[in-house]
Structures are given as C-alpha cells and as structure tokens.
Amino acid sequence: MNHPVSTIAPILEAPLQTLPGIGPKLAGLLEQAVGGKRVLDLLLHLPERFAERVRIEKPEEAPADRDSVFPVLAESHRAVRSAKGARYVEVRALSGDARVVLRFMNATLPWIEGKLPRAEPRFICGRVRPEGDGFSVMNPEVARDAAQLPEREAIWPLVAGLHRGHVARGLAAALAVLPDCPEWADPPLVARETWPPFAAALRSAQAEATPAPRARLAYDEQLAGQIALALVRRRERQKPGRALLGNGEKRTAALAAFGHTPTPSQTAALAEIDADLAAPHRMLRLLQGDVGSGKTLVALLAMLRAVEAGTQAALMVPTELLARQHLRTLERLCRPAGVRVALLSGSLKAAERRQVLAGLADGAIAIAIGTHALFQQGVVFRDLGLAVVDEQHRFGVEQRLTLASKGEATDLLVMTATPIPRTLLLTHWGEMAVSRITGKPAGRQPITTTKHSLEKLDEVIEAIGRALGRGEQIYWVCPHVEVSLQKPYSRGADAAKLAAAELRFTVLKEKFGKSVTLAHGQMDVETREKALSAFSSGTARILVATTVIEVGVDVPTATVMIIENAEEFGLAQLHQLRGRVGRGPQQSYCLLLYAPSNRQMMVKRFNLLRSTEDGFVIADEDFRLRGPGEALGTRQSGHEMARLPLDDAAAQDRLVAIAHADAEALLTRDPALSTPRGQAARLLLRLFGKDAAMATLGAG
The missing domain is CATH 3.40.50.300 (P-loop containing nucleotide triphosphate hydrolases)
Incomplete structure (x- = not known):
C-alpha cells in the first residue's frame, strides 16, 4: 500500500497494543520478546529457523534428523524432578502399538493434563528417539488436529508465557498495516544485490529462509548507523578548535x-x-x-x-x-x-x-x-x-x-x-x-605459550617453584574472586566454575610463604595497591589476581603468566593477559590451564594464540567466535551490533563496509538530506532509532 512519507513512521512506530487482537498482557509479552514497543520492532523480530516436519503414522517411521507429527493417546501423567532438581511432567502414551514417553520441561501437571487429556486423541510434533522398548519425545508441540502442525512453520525466539501462535497473530496484524517505504538505499546497489524493497523484505523474511531479504534488512540497519555516524562526524569537524603548538x-x-x-x-x-x-x-x-x-x-x-x-x-x-x-x-x-x-x-x-x-x-x-x-x-x-x-x-x-x-x-x-x-x-x-x-618496542622477546590440563596442576605448581628458584616473578590469574560456598573445590570438570583467586592464594601461600600476594577488584584500594607495589618492587614474587591486572600493570621483571581455567576467557582477553609478561629482555612464558572437560574448546584457542602475537588477528577471530559485545567485554547499549546479523560474519563485514561508503557518498551529494533519497534516509534514521543524529541537520 502506498503512503505519503510523512505518514509511514507513525504507522510503524505505533504501539503494539494498537494492533487488532493485541491486548495489554500480550503486548507486554511481545515487547519482552522483540525488545521494543513498536509495530516495526515486531516486524523485525525474524524467525530463528523454519521447522521442517514430516507426517508419519507411527513413531518407528520417524526420521532421526527431523521433527515428526503423529497421533498419540495419553495413558498417565506425573510430575517429576530430575536428579539435578529440574521440574518436568512425564506423560506415558500410546501411538498405535508403540509406547511413547513425552517429557515437558518446566511444565505444570494441570496444564499438561489439559493439553493431553487421558484417552483422547491428540497429535504431537517433536524429535523422536528410541528409549527402552519404545520411544521418547522431549518438549513436543501438542495439537487437536494434524493441520495445526503444518509441515513448514516459522519458529521465533520467545519468552516465558509467549507462544508461537501469539507471535504469528501479532505479525499477521502488523503485516496487514505495513506500508511500502521510499527507497533509501543506493538503487544501483539494490539492483546489483537483487534485494527486494524494505517492506517486501520484511514480508519475505517472515515467510521464508532465503538470504536476500535478511541481507537487505541487515544492510538497512547498518546504513542507518553509518549515516548517523557520518552526520556526527561532520558536526564535530565543523566545530571550531584551536591550534596547540609547542617548542618540544x-x-x-x-x-x-x-x-x-x-x-x-x-x-x-x-x-x-x-x-x-x-x-x-x-x-x-x-x-x-x-x-x-x-x-x-x-x-x-x-x-x-x-x-x-x-x-x-x-x-x-x-x-x-x-x-x-x-x-x-x-x-x-x-x-x-x-x-x-x-x-x-x-x-x-x-x-x-x-x-x-x-x-x-x-x-x-x-x-x-x-x-x-x-x-x-x-x-x-x-x-x-x-x-x-x-x-x-x-x-x-x-x-x-x-x-x-x-x-x-x-x-x-x-x-x-x-x-x-x-x-x-x-x-x-x-x-x-x-x-x-603496530609491533613492540625493541628488545622484547616472543612469549612461549603452552596449555596444561588442571589434572596436571601439581606439576605446574612444582614448575613454579623452580621458576622462583631462578629469581623469576609470576602472575597467576583466576576468573573469580571467591570459591562457591555450595561445593568443595574440585580439580576436575567443575574446576571451571570454582577456580578462585582467594583459594589459589591460600594454596600457593601455604607452599611458598610470604613471596605470594593477592590483588582483586573487591579489595579496598590501599590493600590492593600495597600488594601491587610489593610485586612491582620484587618483594613479592607471585601475584595471584583476577583480570584486575589485564591492563595497566607493568612489571618488566615478571616472566611467567599462568591463567587458570583459561576456557572462561575470550581470545582477546587471553591475549591481553599474556601481554603482562614479555615486557623485559628475558624469555617469558604463558601457561593456559583448562578443565579436562573443555579440552576441545581450548585446543582451538591455544592453536591461534600459539600461532600469532598479533592482537589484530586475534581480535578478528574473537569477533567471529563470540560476537562484538563479548569480544570487547561489553554487552550494553550503544555497543550492540545489528539486531539482524547474518549467519556469515564475512557477509556482515562486507555489508558494513558498503554501508560506510554509501553513507559517505550520499552525504557528499546531499549533505542536507533534502533530495527524495535524502528524505527517505531521514525516515530510515527515524525507524532505526538514529533520529537524534538528524539534529545536526538543523531540522528533522
């Protein structure tokens, strides 16, 4: 439907509760799930996947790699707790001659009894697994009719109390009012990438898993961000400054x-x-x-x-x-x-x-x-x-x-x-x-990086004793300050959850005495400074710490960095910690200690850390593995990447680069955003929450 530009934003920015069939309670649940209160926020809440189901007559026909839809008759219900204390409801049912156990995690018995009444035919959908002399299904969907479980269906991220049907109902109402928008992207780019228009991309992305609509939407969000940054950049560069000159x-x-x-x-x-x-x-x-x-x-x-x-x-x-x-x-x-x-x-x-x-x-x-x-x-x-x-x-x-x-x-x-x-x-x-x-000051040696299972902890401590005998200084970094009070310390698979600076300090102090000191962020400044000063001066030879020493602690005589439970740290953070040693002319070492259960994870990280000391290479890989917020140690407003990331990180990077160039070209040709495309770009900024940047234009 065609709308004047001035009327488009009010339609897409309208509260969810204005949609037909969306009351206050459902609107609140949808707002939690989509992260916003507008109709557009719901439209941008894309399916995380599309369920592909196969209809069968009996569970023995179920494929191992797909959800199956088949009839059942419930025989009994009971509320159960797992060995770890998790609540679930178990339903024993028949499907033809086969016995099937259905398990519903975190469900209540009355609710399941209502959905699956005893001896009444129902259809379920889920992944079928052999169990004993029958079969089992975990958290199946339940319906009165097989038609309610279509062979292909969008699956959206949900929150507690919100069901797929709620999202489908809300989206149907939102799509019914979705207006066509003017084109804010570069037309030759849109043609080259074979992208649909914005509104068509929203409709397609909600209905199918093809990549072009999602790429279009991801690009639009990046373009909004790049135009906003370019406007801020221009505003700041226009501000008067002053020349600061010196005699040296x-x-x-x-x-x-x-x-x-x-x-x-x-x-x-x-x-x-x-x-x-x-x-x-x-x-x-x-x-x-x-x-x-x-x-x-x-x-x-x-x-x-x-x-x-x-x-x-x-x-x-x-x-x-x-x-x-x-x-x-x-x-x-x-x-x-x-x-x-x-x-x-x-x-x-x-x-x-x-x-x-x-x-x-x-x-x-x-x-x-x-x-x-x-x-x-x-x-x-x-x-x-x-x-x-x-x-x-x-x-x-x-x-x-x-x-x-x-x-x-x-x-x-x-x-x-x-x-x-x-x-x-x-x-x-x-x-x-x-x-x-780039590079490091002259005279610094490469750091030798090695990995060690926590099962070898005693051997590592013995090696530390030998290093002390050679007059070396050692950092020992732990991921937490205090050990959990609910469990004793373990050197096995649970160690990753329990490694703590306080406990490690106690263990090492018993063995090495006053040469061990402790520093972490929960100490008062004076006590922590005293510990750091003792280590800097050489009075203390081992500093047990949390990541409080990740930046800014410079002790050139420290040559050994031990990182306990290294699997709990990101690549970039491990690289930062490793950089606390190797600051003098002596050979330095970084030992990565890991829980045996996390060996596979550590091998990949270790191989990259061992292969390079180039932090830019490591940062790129960390970005790929963990996402931008975690790679930088943050997950907060202003530092999230697009809410519409692509599965392929390289494709996402490419879109950002194109959006950067497109935004610069647009503002070079139309600095006031007054042309038809410029007016469309103003709408884009508003829809993606970048309208504050338009204040730099003097109107908007």
Whole structure:
C-alpha cells in the first residue's frame, strides 16, 4: 500500500497494543520478546529457523534428523524432578502399538493434563528417539488436529508465557498495516544485490529462509548507523578548535628520562596526533595499539604538547588501580620536564581533593589523571586543551563526544589496547580518525605459550617453584574472586566454575610463604595497591589476581603468566593477559590451564594464540567466535551490533563496509538530506532509532 512519507513512521512506530487482537498482557509479552514497543520492532523480530516436519503414522517411521507429527493417546501423567532438581511432567502414551514417553520441561501437571487429556486423541510434533522398548519425545508441540502442525512453520525466539501462535497473530496484524517505504538505499546497489524493497523484505523474511531479504534488512540497519555516524562526524569537524603548538622542550626532557627512542610506529602515530593538535578544529582520534606497543608514551607526548602550548591535559581511565599505575609512570617522566601531575579519584581524602581541585582551577597542575571523577560537576580546569581516554569501550559515541566538555574546544584522544576489527571501527568508532601502533618496542622477546590440563596442576605448581628458584616473578590469574560456598573445590570438570583467586592464594601461600600476594577488584584500594607495589618492587614474587591486572600493570621483571581455567576467557582477553609478561629482555612464558572437560574448546584457542602475537588477528577471530559485545567485554547499549546479523560474519563485514561508503557518498551529494533519497534516509534514521543524529541537520 502506498503512503505519503510523512505518514509511514507513525504507522510503524505505533504501539503494539494498537494492533487488532493485541491486548495489554500480550503486548507486554511481545515487547519482552522483540525488545521494543513498536509495530516495526515486531516486524523485525525474524524467525530463528523454519521447522521442517514430516507426517508419519507411527513413531518407528520417524526420521532421526527431523521433527515428526503423529497421533498419540495419553495413558498417565506425573510430575517429576530430575536428579539435578529440574521440574518436568512425564506423560506415558500410546501411538498405535508403540509406547511413547513425552517429557515437558518446566511444565505444570494441570496444564499438561489439559493439553493431553487421558484417552483422547491428540497429535504431537517433536524429535523422536528410541528409549527402552519404545520411544521418547522431549518438549513436543501438542495439537487437536494434524493441520495445526503444518509441515513448514516459522519458529521465533520467545519468552516465558509467549507462544508461537501469539507471535504469528501479532505479525499477521502488523503485516496487514505495513506500508511500502521510499527507497533509501543506493538503487544501483539494490539492483546489483537483487534485494527486494524494505517492506517486501520484511514480508519475505517472515515467510521464508532465503538470504536476500535478511541481507537487505541487515544492510538497512547498518546504513542507518553509518549515516548517523557520518552526520556526527561532520558536526564535530565543523566545530571550531584551536591550534596547540609547542617548542618540544618538555617532550625532550621526558624522552631523556624514558631512556629509549620511540619506535617508527609510535613516531608515525604521534605525527598524526600532532597534525590534529596543530589544526584549527577539534581532534577526535582513536589510538589503537596492541598489548605492550607503547600507547602510554604516545599519549604522554601528546599531553606534553598541550602543556607546551600553555593548556592542561587530562587522562581518564576506567579504574583507580590503572590511574595509580599511570600516575607512577607519568610522574617519573614529567618531573624532569618540570610538569606537575596529580591524581583525582574517589578515594582521595578531603584535604587532598581540595588541593588537587585548586591546582586544576589555577593551572598549577598541568596533567590530571583519574577515573570518571575527572569529569564530575565541581571539577574545573583553568584551560583543558587535551582529554585522553584510556580503555573506555563502555562509552558510546555521544558520551565520548561530551567527555571534553570541561574545556573550550578541547581535543579528544581515545586509546585502546584491545585491537578493534574493521567492522567495529566502522560501526562504533566511525566518528573518529584512527591511528594504529603496530609491533613492540625493541628488545622484547616472543612469549612461549603452552596449555596444561588442571589434572596436571601439581606439576605446574612444582614448575613454579623452580621458576622462583631462578629469581623469576609470576602472575597467576583466576576468573573469580571467591570459591562457591555450595561445593568443595574440585580439580576436575567443575574446576571451571570454582577456580578462585582467594583459594589459589591460600594454596600457593601455604607452599611458598610470604613471596605470594593477592590483588582483586573487591579489595579496598590501599590493600590492593600495597600488594601491587610489593610485586612491582620484587618483594613479592607471585601475584595471584583476577583480570584486575589485564591492563595497566607493568612489571618488566615478571616472566611467567599462568591463567587458570583459561576456557572462561575470550581470545582477546587471553591475549591481553599474556601481554603482562614479555615486557623485559628475558624469555617469558604463558601457561593456559583448562578443565579436562573443555579440552576441545581450548585446543582451538591455544592453536591461534600459539600461532600469532598479533592482537589484530586475534581480535578478528574473537569477533567471529563470540560476537562484538563479548569480544570487547561489553554487552550494553550503544555497543550492540545489528539486531539482524547474518549467519556469515564475512557477509556482515562486507555489508558494513558498503554501508560506510554509501553513507559517505550520499552525504557528499546531499549533505542536507533534502533530495527524495535524502528524505527517505531521514525516515530510515527515524525507524532505526538514529533520529537524534538528524539534529545536526538543523531540522528533522
């Protein structure tokens, strides 16, 4: 049906409850399942698969790899609990001469008795398995008539209380009001890919498993995101900035204290940053560098350029632990340059905090390091020229762009040690220019990575004793702080659930005494800092920790990293942890300990980690295996990939790249989005929740 553009959005944005037959209760369940309250959200709730069923007369005819539909007569019902305590209802039934056991997990006895009354004919659908002298079916569908169980049927993701029929009813109503939309994608691209129009793609994707409709919808969502990012990018680049120039004196003094020449890659990244600082517009730059590549030095030299230009700089990090680590490093290098550095964090005593705030306000403190506290109300800088944000995957685009609001035309540099795949660069960091530091500083040795079953734990501990005898220092990382109180510790298959820093510390301390210390995120800052200082100084030789040491802990004399229950960590995180060693000239080692039951999973991860120390290669593979949110350690708003991912990750990457180029081309030709395609693009932005970006157009 044809509608004017102005009337399309209200139809698709209407609440689900406005659809015929959708009352408040059903609307609430649908909203939970589809993740939104609009008619469009329901239309975009695509089937996760299409059930292919075969009709048979008796269970012995059932194929092993397909659901079967056949008649049954229930004989008895009983409520049961499994050995693990799970509730289910078991129904003993007949199908012809064959006995069939039906099991319904998490069901109630009265409900099943109503669906399958004793001695009344019913049809069931499910995967049939031989059991004893008969057969069994787990969680079968039940119907009065075989026609209610068609041979092919869409299966949608559901929530408790919502049934397939509810979704089908809602979608039928939504599809009945679905209007045709103007074409917002590039017409030659649509023709080349043989994509249907948007509305036709929605209808097809709900009815069939062919790839073209899903690819079209996935592209539309990516295009909306890329147009929005391009608009934000243009807005920020149009904002006036100021040139920050320096004479290099403070940099020279800091580099002399550092004692090493920057690598060619560090020099190249710094040149790109310097060019932005010198330009009369705001810098928005992402600095990527693998573990140990030397990002902190580049950031410090950038901040010293801002100080040389007569302004201040701020370095914001996610944890106080990391802030204090940076403070030690920066103080050592800035003191010879005559630059005052201070920490601002939540743990400062009132008198210390007042002194730091006064120093920031009058300019006596040139560089501030801290957590979110740096940007709280009441923190005033005399003149903040550069804000640096370290390891902040959790910030969305708009949050990053407001971090520098403490200064006038403040430049912004964001750093990450987690290599970001190209697809994520385009989808989540697309408003920023990107610099990349590759390689490691001279003199660092490759890290030898090995894997060991937890059944060999005693042998690993003995090897640790030998390493201590050679004067080495060791990290021992566990996935949890405390052991479960419900079960004793196990070295077998349950170890993955139970490995804990507190317990490992106790075991190692019994064997190695005062040379063992402990650090984790649940400690108070002072206690944790004391433990880290003891390890850094060499007083402690073994540091047992959680992933609190994943970033920012720099102990060049540490040569062994042990990661217990390594199967609980993603590839990128294992690579990050491994990067805590290999920071000095000595040969370093990373031992991956895994539960025997997870051997197969670990072999694949181990082979990749052993084959490369290139974090960008590892990040790409982690992205493929675990998805973007988990690969970055986040699952939150602003960092989800499209709700319409393709099964083929390479195809998804390709669509993102095409959408990026298409968005740039569209806004180059039509920066105000005023042409017919531009007006359609405005509708696209609105439908996919990117309409805030249209504020940059001055209307919308």
